[in-house]
Amino acid sequence: MTWAAYIEQMMSGGDSQDAAIIGYEAFSIWAAFPTGNFGNVTADQVKAIVSNDQNALAMNGLQLGIKRYTVLINDLKDDGYMIVKGKSEREDQRCNVVIGKTEKAIIMLEGNNPQVKSTLNDQVSKIVDTLKNAKM
Numbered sequence: 001m002t003w004a005a006y007i008e009q010m011m012s013g014g015d016s017q018d019a020a021i022i023g024y025e026a027f028s029i030w031a032a033f034p035t036g037n038f039g040n041v042t043a044d045q046v047k048a049i050v051s052n053d054q055n056a057l058a059m060n061g062l063q064l065g066i067k068r069y070t071v072l073i074n075d076l077k078d079d080g081y082m083i084v085k086g087k088s089e090r091e092d093q094r095c096n097v098v099i100g101k102t103e104k105a106i107i108m109l110e111g112n113n114p115q116v117k118s119t120l121n122d123q124v125s126k127i128v129d130t131l132k133n134a135k136m
Contacts, residue, residue: 003031010109010123017095018110021127024050025104038108040065049099049106064108069097096120100128104136 001009003021010019011033018036022029024046032039041064048057054074062069062084069084084097098120100107107127111120 006107006127007031007033010107010127013119013123015111015113015119016109016123017112018108020108021105022046022108023105030105036110037065037067038110041108046106050101064097098124100124102128102131102136105131107131 006021007019010016018033018038020029020032020036020038020041022032022038022041027043027046029039029041045063045065048062057071057074062071071084084099095110095112097108097110107124109120109124
């Protein structure tokens with residue numbers, strides 16, 4: 001399956017508004033939703049996600065591309081997942097983002113409704129499991 005196909009799979013449920021798969025060892029955006037914000041994520045923003053020091057994320061929030069998010073749950077080290085909540089600065093739209101981590105990449109999926117966390121979790125965990133089995 002191509003990286004773009006993984007993005008299409010995550011976006012297909014209708015509850016998602018952005019998705020990306022980003023390599024973090026040598027920063028590289030493997031695939032991103034073409035009109036989404038995650039294609040603008042920087043190497044420093046990815047380093048903050050995978051850093052051993054997670055205190056700054058808890059205190060200052062998380063910047064992804066041009067959006068800022070509040071970190072709600074950060075089990076990235078233990079369970080491989082982080083859930084963040086955001087509000088667009090240009091509009092009063094709240095959303096949730098689920099971030100999964102594999103050996104070489106992070107998978108990010110943003111929902112278009114703050115109530116769809118479990119759907120996002122399911123979609124991201126399928127991709128994470130597939131990539132972990134492939135040692136990606």
